[in-house]
Amino acid sequence: MKRAWKNRVVVVTGASSGIGRATSLALAKKGAHVVLAARREEPLEDLARECEALGVRAIVVPTDVSDSAAVQRLAEEARAAFGHFDAWINNAGVYLMGRLEETPDDAFRQVMETNFFGTVSGARAAVAQFRRQGFGTLVNVSSTFGTVAAPYVSAYVASKHAVRGFSSSIRQELLDTGISVCTVLPAAIDTPLWQHTANYTGWRIRPVEPVYTPERVARAILRVLRSPRHEVFVGPAARSFAAMHGLLPRTFERTMHGVTEAQHFEKERQGHTSGTLFRPMAEGTGTSGGYHAAGKQWLRRLLLAGGVATAALSLRRRETRGLRARVAQVLGA
């Protein structure tokens, strides 16, 4: 059912930067009241003022989503302020790059605590309220890496696959209850995430092209809030990666390995850092991370698409040649 925005109440986790910030602003522009959560209070207060200037109510609830009691308090504060909430967006997340052997165990686990268990806690808090009201929409932000994988991001990939599977399971539990569960799967997005990343690779990193804007994700989230959908990819690359992996899994993995090695690293060394895993950073409170050089995007996308297609075709030829040889051997030709 299409739902109007005015006076709707939406809880947004991870609102202090990037996609969460863009989504909160987009909601406020439509007339929805927002409950803003993340660990950093100051950027949330700034955002609340921006939202209120648009004519809505905005409350700030500093919350660490890896603490389930804190997430419960977030739901209670939202209910205390508005009496109910219509939607809950589990968006808070952290990124980690590093080989498995070089990634400390506590860092790997903290990615799961934030990205996966933070989503579980958010879902528990939201669904309890939605059951009482008899309606509500839960949006879980996964990633392209909820459907495919790349090297050096095993913790992140595991957490986002977990979010996607978890969402599909509770969606089935909640069938015909008036409660919707939507999974959003963005490709690489230009946000401060890349500054916030825990990095155990020894090199500075940058997002792999093509990179899309956080406003594009915000628009997709608003669309599923209006007309709930099970899963929504954001950015054509997200859908093509999933399709290519489904069609040619081995070729996809080789291509992804090559693209990651060639594109994900700067030529500058960087010491190991836990980024924002255990505590937030003062830096990176904007919506954009400064990676979306719009003017050059089309050229980069064209080059990348050409490169990926050429690599895929040549690998496919090799796979097919191998397959033909094996068939010939079996047939004794």
Ligand SMILES: NC(=O)c1ccc[n+]([C@@H]2O[C@H](COP(=O)([O-])OP(=O)(O)OC[C@H]3O[C@@H](n4cnc5c(N)ncnc54)[C@H](OP(=O)(O)O)[C@@H]3O)[C@@H](O)[C@H]2O)c1
């Ligand atoms: N950027 C991309 O390429 C991309 C692609 C696909 C999916 N995503 C997903 O999109 C979501 C938002 O990321 P983003 O790109 O907007 O990056 P971002 O700018 O770094 O935003 C991450 C948000 O999560 C919050 N956060 C991190 N740990 C938290 C914790 N323990 N408790 C509460 N809040 C926490 C951060 O705030 P505090 O530090 O103030 O707590 C921040 O508001 C994440 O789930 C990410 O995995 C991003």
